[in-house]
Amino acid sequence: MQNILRDERPAIALDTASTAGIIGYRLRRAQLSVFQKFLATFDTLKLRPADYSVLVLIADNPGRKQTEIAEVLGIKRANFVTLVHGLEDRGLVERTPSSTDKRANALHLTTEGVAFLAHARRVHEAMEQELIDRLGGDKERTQLLALLDQLT
Amino acid sequence: MQNILRDERPAIALDTASTAGIIGYRLRRAQLSVFQKFLATFDTLKLRPADYSVLVLIADNPGRKQTEIAEVLGIKRANFVTLVHGLEDRGLVERTPSSTDKRANALHLTTEGVAFLAHARRVHEAMEQELIDRLGGDKERTQLLALLDQLT
DNA sequence: TATTGTTATACTCTATAACTATA
DNA sequence: TATAGTTATAGAGTATAACAATA
Helix, strand or coil, X not given: CCCCCCXXXXXXXXXXXXXXXXXXXXXXXXXXXXXXXXXXXXXXXXXXXXXXXXXXXXXXXXXXXXXXXXXXXXXXXXHHHHHHHHHHHCCCEEEEECCCXXXXXXXXXXXXXXHHHHHXXXXXXXXXXXXHHHHCCHHHHHHHHHHHHHHC | CCCCCCCCCCCCCCCCHHHHCCHHHHHHHHHHXXXXXXXXXXXXXXXXXHHHHHHHHHHXXXXXXXXXXXXXXXXXXXXXXXXXXXXXXXXXXEEEECCCCCCCEEEEECHHHHHHXXXXXXXXXXXXXXXXXXXXXXHHHHHHHHHHXXXX
């Protein structure tokens, strides 16, 4: 019986039964854990979760205006400005004035953005598969998403 | 066929299939939703999720030092100072110098803190039950917690 | 009048470095 | 030397108000 801890007299573990039973608490811890994994995985690509979701949404909905993309992601349009400008400065996103509404910017991926996202999607797919493996398989993933949906 | 939206020509819904399939994204949205509910529920009690978890943990582990409570919650001890001082200023928590270690503060709930937490626990239990109902029952709650555990 | 993108700003949360007093 | 509590500070993320151009 070896002591894993450095401590000579390891403290008695705390009673965390109450917090462990709280759905919101467990949700938060799981979300932080998954986001940490995302940040580590995408560290070299300099992509944060919000950036990735924006790129994906623009790719799947080309030509939409900032407000539409922002709103569906739950991002305030004021905060979306900095985010999308950052992606534009990196040459991934194009903001072209809308032909039908001179106030609006139509969002598109650049050629570089398309290639970048293709790579990012592959990286993400590997990470996602690892999460699915941890859950136990596709059935469990579907179960989880359904349960999360009922909370949202 | 009535149009639910105010818009005369409602925009075509965005394709959100890609983001909807991302575990981390769905986790984040669910967590935000549950936390919003918590904030609304505890608005009058002026309790944030972190405050509540700290009170619960001190109640279940009286006499522990700040670092221990902070660490198990994943809060940096530097940030924990403001949090626990706030609870002390409200008369809910007592910071008494430890008898065995003059550097450490032993944390306890005050009499007022015990009563306050008893009330908060009842309020929280009602909220938790509502979440369980949304999930479909205790079996689904257990399922969700198990799945979240595998991600953490 | 209302909306789009924008700027400015403030508040919360989180992270790090450095100090003091004790161990 | 290392640890507990603390302070200061900086960086994200998020929220609101207000403005110019346009609808």
